Amino acid sequence: MTSDPPHEPLDAIIIGSGAAGSSMAAHLAEGGKRVLILEAGPARTAADLVSSTLFARRVKWTGPPVLEEGRNPVGFMFNAAFGTGGAALHHYAVWPRMHPEDFEMRSRYDRGLDWPLKYPELAPYYDQVQREAGIAGDAEQEVWRPPGAAYPMPGVPLFPQGAAIARGFRKLGKAVAPLPLAVTTTNYQGRAQCLWDGWCDCGCPIGALANPLTIHLPRALAAGARLLNDTAAVKLRTNADGTRAVAVEVAKKNGSRETLRANLIVLAAFSVENPRLLLASANDRHPQGLGNSAGYVGRYLMSHTAGLVYGLFDQDTRPYMGAFGGQLVNQDSYPKTTHRGSGAFGSYQWMIAQAVKPNDLLGISTTRPDLFGAPLQEFMRRATRGFAGMTAIVEDLPAPDNRVTLAAQRDAHGVPLARVFHETHPESIALWHAALTEGKAVMAAAGAREVWTGPPGGMHIMGGTVMGSSAANSVTNQYGQIHDIPNLVVAGPGLFPTSAGVNPTFTVHALAARTAARLLANWRQIVG
Amino acid sequence: MSRSRREFVAASAAGGLCLLTFSLAGCDTKLTPAQARAANLPPRTLDTQSLTTLESLAEILVPGAAAAGIAQYLDHQLSGAPADSMLMIKYLNVGMPFVQFYRGGVQAAELAARRQFTRPVAELSPQQSSHLLRQMSAGELEGWQGPPQGLFYFVLRNDAVDVLYGTQSGFELLGVPYMAHIVPPSKWG
Numbered sequence: 057m058t059s060d061p062p063h064e065p066l067d068a069i070i071i072g073s074g075a076a077g078s079s080m081a082a083h084l085a086e087g088g089k090r091v092l093i094l095e096a097g098p099a100r101t102a103a104d105l106v107s108s109t110l111f112a113r114r115v116k117w118t119g120p121p122v123l124e125e126g127r128n129p130v131g132f133m134f135n136a137a138f139g140t141g142g143a144a145l146h147h148y149a150v151w152p153r154m155h156p157e158d159f160e161m162r163s164r165y166d167r168g169l170d171w172p173l174k175y176p177e178l179a180p181y182y183d184q185v186q187r188e189a190g191i192a193g194d195a196e197q198e199v200w201r202p203p204g205a206a207y208p209m210p211g212v213p214l215f216p217q218g219a220a221i222a223r224g225f226r227k228l229g230k231a232v233a234p235l236p237l238a239v240t241t242t243n244y245q246g247r248a249q250c251l252w253d254g255w256c257d258c259g260c261p262i263g264a265l266a267n268p269l270t271i272h273l274p275r276a277l278a279a280g281a282r283l284l285n286d287t288a289a290v291k292l293r294t295n296a297d298g299t300r301a302v303a304v305e306v307a308k309k310n311g312s313r314e315t316l317r318a319n320l321i322v323l324a325a326f327s328v329e330n331p332r333l334l335l336a337s338a339n340d341r342h343p344q345g346l347g348n349s350a351g352y353v354g355r356y357l358m359s360h361t362a363g364l365v366y367g368l369f370d371q372d373t374r375p376y377m378g379a380f381g382g383q384l385v386n387q388d389s390y391p392k393t394t395h396r397g398s399g400a401f402g403s404y405q406w407m408i409a410q411a412v413k414p415n416d417l418l419g420i421s422t423t424r425p426d427l428f429g430a431p432l433q434e435f436m437r438r439a440t441r442g443f444a445g446m447t448a449i450v451e452d453l454p455a456p457d458n459r460v461t462l463a464a465q466r467d468a469h470g471v472p473l474a475r476v477f478h479e480t481h482p483e484s485i486a487l488w489h490a491a492l493t494e495g496k497a498v499m500a501a502a503g504a505r506e507v508w509t510g511p512p513g514g515m516h517i518m519g520g521t522v523m524g525s526s527a528a529n530s531v532t533n534q535y536g537q538i539h540d541i542p543n544l545v546v547a548g549p550g551l552f553p554t555s556a557g558v559n560p561t562f563t564v565h566a567l568a569a570r571t572a573a574r575l576l577a578n579w580r581q582i583v584g
Numbered sequence: 585m586s587r588s589r590r591e592f593v594a595a596s597a598a599g600g601l602c603l604l605t606f607s608l609a610g611c612d613t614k615l616t617p618a619q620a621r622a623a624n625l626p627p628r629t630l631d632t633q634s635l636t637t638l639e640s641l642a643e644i645l646v647p648g649a650a651a652a653g654i655a656q657y658l659d660h661q662l663s664g665a666p667a668d669s670m671l672m673i674k675y676l677n678v679g680m681p682f683v684q685f686y687r688g689g690v691q692a693a694e695l696a697a698r699r700q701f702t703r704p705v706a707e708l709s710p711q712q713s714s715h716l717l718r719q720m721s722a723g724e725l726e727g728w729q730g731p732p733q734g735l736f737y738f739v740l741r742n743d744a745v746d747v748l749y750g751t752q753s754g755f756e757l758l759g760v761p762y763m764a765h766i767v768p769p770s771k772w773g
Contacts, residue, residue: 098667107764110670110750117674118667124677134675138667253763261765376760414758415742415750417675422745425738426721428645429714436749440758 065317066090067583069304070324071289071333074142075561076547076568077324078272083572084320085279089579092316093281094306096288096325097139102269105145105259109416112258115139115146119288120467120474122328126458128480130359131514132328134417140285141268143326144561145259148381149238149266150407151191151562153182153202155390158403158556165392167401167483168454169356169553172525172534179204181566181573189266189565192241197233200387209241210234213252217373217444218383218409224502225386225408232384235407238266238562239379254411256380257418265379290469291337292321294541298341300584301544307469320543320575320583324568327357327517327550331460332474334521334531334538347521347531347538354460356522358555359514361480361488363404363448365495366423367504368439375412375420375443381559382446384408389448389494390557400487402451403557406495410445423510444504448491449515451557453481460520480512488512516560521550535571543583547571617653617660617747625656628663629683634690635659638740640706641693644713646744654747662686672742676735685731689740692730693720699727 067089070077077093085091096119104115117136124132137143156175161168183205193207211234214222225232239250240263250264263270277283286309293303293315301321307313323330331354335345345353386406389395394403413419420439427435458479462472480488492509499507524530527539536551538544547568549560556563575582615623627635635655643650661671662683673682693716697705701712708716719725721737730736748754755762 103766106766106768107762108750108768110746111768113670113672113674114668121679129677131675131677133677251763251765253761253765255763255765376763413750414754414760415745417672417742419745419750421749422742425741428717428741429647432645432745433647436758440760 063317065302065319066092067318068092068320068322069094069316069318070322071304072142072324072326072329072548073140073273073283074137074268074324074326074548075144075147075564077142077322078268078276079565079568080322080324080547080572081276081281082272082279083569084576085276085281087572087576091276091281092318093276093283094287094289094304095140095283095285097137097285099285100140100145100269102261102263105261107255107258109258109413109419112146112416115259120471123463123465123473123475124478125475126477126479128359128361128478128512129514130357130476130478130517132476132517135515135517136326136328140283141259141273144268146257147267147561148256148379149561150235150381150559151186151238152236152385152405152558153204154556154558154563155202155403157392158554161554165401169522169524169529171553172523172530175202178563178566178570181570182562185562185565185569189238189271190240190244190247191236191238192234193236194234197231198236198385199231199233200390207236209244212237212239212241212379212383214383215252215374215377215409216371217375217378220369220371220373220444221367221408221446221498221502222384224498224500227501228498230386230388230498232386232408235382235385237379237381240264250379252378254376254378254380254413256411257416288469289325289333290471292333292346292544293337294339294341294346298339299541301346301541320545322545322547323521324547326548327520328460328474328476330546330548330550331520332462332471335460335462336471346541346544349540350527350529352522352529352531354520355456355458356454356519356553357458357460357476357478357517358452358454358519358552359478360452360516360555360557361450361484362510362513362515363450363488363491363495364423364445364510364513365448365492365499366443366445366508366510367499367502368506369442369444369502369504372441373444375440375445378409378411380411382407382410389491395487395490398486398490399483400490401483402453402487404448404450404487404491405557406446406448408446410447412443412445414440423508444499444502446495446498448488448495449557449559450484450488450491452484452555454519454522454554455479455481458519478514485512516549516555518549518552518555518560521546522553523551524553535574536567537582545571545575617656618651620656621651621653627659630659630662630686634687637690637694637705638686640708641713641717642740642744644710644717645741646748648748649744652747654744657747658686658743672746673739676739678731678735685736685739688730689736692728692733692736696720696725696728
């Protein structure tokens with residue numbers, strides 16, 4: 057707590073310019089609010105998104121180090137990013153909906169947590185966002201899809217890699233459908249059609265993929281929002297009795313500090329930095345950190361386990377063509393008890409036939425790290441012709457001990473670093489094994505000459521500021537408002553009480569749109 | 585916001601030059617890592633002996649990596665700001681500065697080579713180097729004191745793959761169409 061800084065407060069300060077922050081900024085600014093977006097990283101434009109797996113590493117995280125511990129790290133350095141657009145700048149735009157059961161894990165299955173809202177309450181916002189951002193898909197073929205409006209663009213085209221793997225699924229009596237992608241398959245709202253050359257991981261510079269530079273930041277800025285780069289939020293301030301957030305203390309790249317006042321503060325700095333800032337903002341009224349009266353800030357951190365399955369085919373699969381997210385989807389293993397017999401619990405979906413490049417962490421060469429010398433040369437020669445791959449997004453059951461805490465070490469601005477502990481739940485590990493077993497059978501049925509798998513890697517980071525029905529079981533309410541500080545709002549995947557078995561970004565956008573609508577409709581009551 | 589791929593390629597006047605900035609005769613000069621190697625430029629961050637070790641191991645891991653300039657690439661990347669680094673090690677939860685990781689790996693590999701074969705890495709036969717690397721990848725080199733040996737193997741192998749296959753010329757080598765939206769202005773930075 058400090059005395060209020062002197063200048064006229066803004067309507068809203070949003071910390072973070074990624075998927076959640078840019079969406080909130082667009083909606084609030086278009087609602088007539090004076091919005092300032094704070095971005096700790098540098099400015100980035102489409103011209104920075106060079107088509108190179110090497111250059112792509114420049115947009116990844118180079119902020120304060122995150123200290124990862126536990127048997128199954130969440131892979132923060134690969135999943136996060138630093139600069140305008142945040143992690144969504146390099147995301148692959150796989151945008152499936154979560155399923156109704158994902159919202160009711162505790163009440164239906166006695167696992168994990170319940171969300172404080174159910175699928176029908178979020179469905180209209182899924183529909184709204186898919187109109188705004190544009191999603192390509194085929195709702196009829198996607199037989200697992202929860203209720204919702206049909207996709208506004210036709211499904212992604214099928215390239216030889218996808219066709220090869222699809223044969224395996226069909227031989228085993230399993231369905232496939234076009235992978236729902238927030239990528240243009242037609243000219244859409246002035247955006248050009250995708251060229252399917254597989255550079256999504258570097259960030260899409262042509263506006264085909266719905267990243268923040270393409271969708272929400274232009275809207276936010278056009279509506280009058282301002283974006284400040286190289287400006288890190290280092291502390292949140294509350295009023296004297298701790299009931300309202302009043303200001304953000306920021307540190308500039310040159311080390312100078314400033315205190316910025318706002319009537320609403322939105323934390324949209326991803327699942328690790330949000331709890332870090334809440335914990336680092338402890339004051340007399342909130343000695344354990346803001347929103348942490350029941351000790352939930354940082355807890356229930358989750359990360360999907362990637363189930364990587366590869367095959368080598370005799371025919372030319374042209375594996376470099378398509379989108380990085382894939383061409384097809386299968387959700388036959390979405391029902392939570394599908395693999396109960398093997399000790400597994402939860403959902404997974406297959407992202408099938410992802411475009412790959414020769415190198416990089418997800419590149420062809422890295423799928424066989426055991427090879428070097430002449431065998432590697434021979435493998436590269438064959439695999440760049442006949443490679444095929446698919447990835448299971450394996451649900452991570454939430455556990456309270458998987459959490460973000462503050463480390464003793466501090467960053468350049470004096471803020472304690474985040475320490476992240478994560479160990480995957482045994483039932484989720486069993487589910488990962490079940491996915492690999494199924495995946496190998498699919499590849500074999502498809503006619504792959506060789507089939508192999510990859511190690512479990514962390515993909516997506518969720519939880520850490522989970523929403524719930526009360527301060528006794530969560531950090532925020534269903535709109536992301538901190539329970540005891542209602543004008544301090546969290547946005548992003550950190551709100552998720554469960555991880556589901558699908559990619560999170562579509563749900564991040566739907567929640568942000570819902571929260572923004574709620575705030576605008578009740579501004580005086582909530583914000584004052 | 586929407587721009588065609590052709591617009592981006594046309595906008596990239598430096599497209600395909602594949603150059604890095606090296607200091608040659610006191611002047612900043614654009615060279616590829618391979619050209620920097622041929623020019624025998626002095627290293628900036630790692631010492632010559634360490635670069636020789638890294639190059640020797642990388643050439644066994646990915647034949648062609650030495651001529652492609654793996655040593656110059658690593659020295660260049662380790663000399664710049666972390667934000668500008670294009671090394672894969674950025675993804676792998678290794679503390680900065682990354683040069684400590686490479687120095688530690690070099691030192692441990694040299695000790696292992698001398699212990700097993702009584703000679704430095706650069707003087708090992710290809711068979712001896714391969715044996716050493718296989719043990720390293722499996723974490724089986726006894727007395728290793730450095731970064732985790734399996735991780736050091738993984739990182740150096742991928743650096744070598746990046747140098748040889750991760751560029752436009754590397755794609756050409758494999759017959760893979762590059763299809764850039766924005767052509768990289770250089771191989772590495």
